[in-house]
Amino acid sequence: MSEKPYVVFGYGSLIFKPPPHVVAQDPGYLKGYVRRFAQKSHDHRGTPENPGRVVTLVHKEDWDAFSGSDPFPDDDVVWGIAYTIDPLHAIEVRDYLDYREKDGYTLEEIDVYSLADGVERVVVQNAHCYVGRNDNPSFIGFESIEILAERIWQSVGPSGRNKDYLYQLSTAIQRLAPESYDSHLFALEARCKELDQESGNYDEHRRLIN
Secondary structure (H helix, E strand, O other): OOOOOOEEEEOOHHHHOOOOOEEEEEEEEEOOEEEEEEEEEOOOOOOOOOOEEEEEEEEHHHHHHHOOOOOOOOOOOEEEEEEEEOHHHHHHHHHHHHHHOOOOOEEEEEEEEEEEOOEEEEEEEEEEEEEOOOOOOOEOOOOOHHHHHHHHHHOEEOOEEHHHHHHHHHHHHHHHOOOOOOHHHHHHHHHHHHHHHHHHHHHHHHHHHO
16 A cells, blocks of 8 residues: 655745655645744844744634734635645755754644535645644744834845745745635735835935935
């Protein structure tokens, strides 16, 4: 009997920076989760002293219980990609992802859905997914868009600027599922781009008066 294929679902940086040794990929979405910038990043998009913010999945009922005044609608859909890994490299890729997602993420198994001719179906059963549960030390929980955007805009880590992570993810989601809308993600992108503009105007003003 053949071993079950190793499939990992990416909903954050794995969308624009896939794992190695992928032999197939299936776009799809999750049910019962929200994607939020609710996880501190001490090792990729920030530092231990000044952690950035990256996305995690949160069970919808858990998020509703502690998010308080989250302004975003319930109909956002968490789109991502299910990657099937070459069986010859499954152990290598598991080790790579375990290290890459070590900052508070836990493996869960989830079902990935898609639509075919208007009919919803499961495209992958029990895909592996790294989730920052709300009891892990790096989980930050709910923060307003203004506070989050300021943190993301100014944070930098070994993997680069936090805002570039946000921009790359937003672009990837829009390409992956143009019909989908991720209110939280797109609101953060819009505010960070406003900060880019405000900073550019300030720098130009300083140049003109000096």
